[in-house]
Amino acid sequence: MPELPEVETTRRGILPHVCDTAVASVIVRQPRLRWPVSRELSSVLSGAHFTTVNRRGKYLLLQSKKGSLLVHLGMSGSLRIVPAGTAAGKHDHVDINFDDGKTLRFTDPRRFGCMLWLPGDPPGHALLDSLGPEPLEEDFDADYLFARSRGRRVPVKTFIMDSHIVVGVGNIYANEALFAAGISPRRAAGRVSLERYRKLVVAIKQVLQQAISAGGTTLRDFTNSEGKPGYFKQSLAVYGRAGEPCRRCQNPLREIRLGGRSTVYCSQCQK
């Protein structure tokens, strides 16, 4: 479900609800996520007061004086604000109940997500240490991508989806950005010119920013923290449109697999 725009939409949605109140209790119904949810989570979080919610790539960090709650939504996860006492469904794995009667509920059918307690301020964790720059920040630019890609033979699409290179660019927006930049997803990363990386960086920033403005992309089940869908799906030029005509040249869009991920592109417009 979530790439950077969906995670950012979630962050903005929960922020006003989790910060002006303290944690009253925690219910862990299913601790078996990507990594086990700590048995101590309840005792460690009770009484905690979150001061802010930050995002690093696709990770959310609910920060407090004592430490931070690191949340990743995996492929199918979501965070929603519901009234305390709302009946829990099959995949509602964790509830964080607040003093003011609201509950932050973590739902994740496939359980690829995680919820980890990181002691200390600022929070340190191996998962965060080796991440590349944020795509919407200024230090993510063409010179950087060009330098990192020299000698690399991986397809450029796989390259920009590598979180050690740049965070937050998932399968949907990698496909979209490469179409917008006119670059074939199969081209070796080391054989993309600086000039074309300039176009790609602009495209990545634009597509992510536009998706955030639209509240994310809802394919089948993404909803924001209020349970409402995102509206970016109607703007997608290639993802999910294999076989349909290219919006620029009308040629049918081609679908291949790269790095095990579905890849859609126009063989006329992308070289």
Add this chain to the structure above:
DNA sequence: CGAGCAACCTGCATGC
């Protein structure tokens, strides 16, 4: 070290 791929898990669409 880089590249490719299996694995984690459930739900859903498709085809026989």
Add this chain to the structure above:
DNA sequence: TGCATGCAGGTTGCTC
């Protein structure tokens, strides 16, 4: 209708 198969927004960690 039932069953098998393959695919899905991500990431780690294994092989070669």
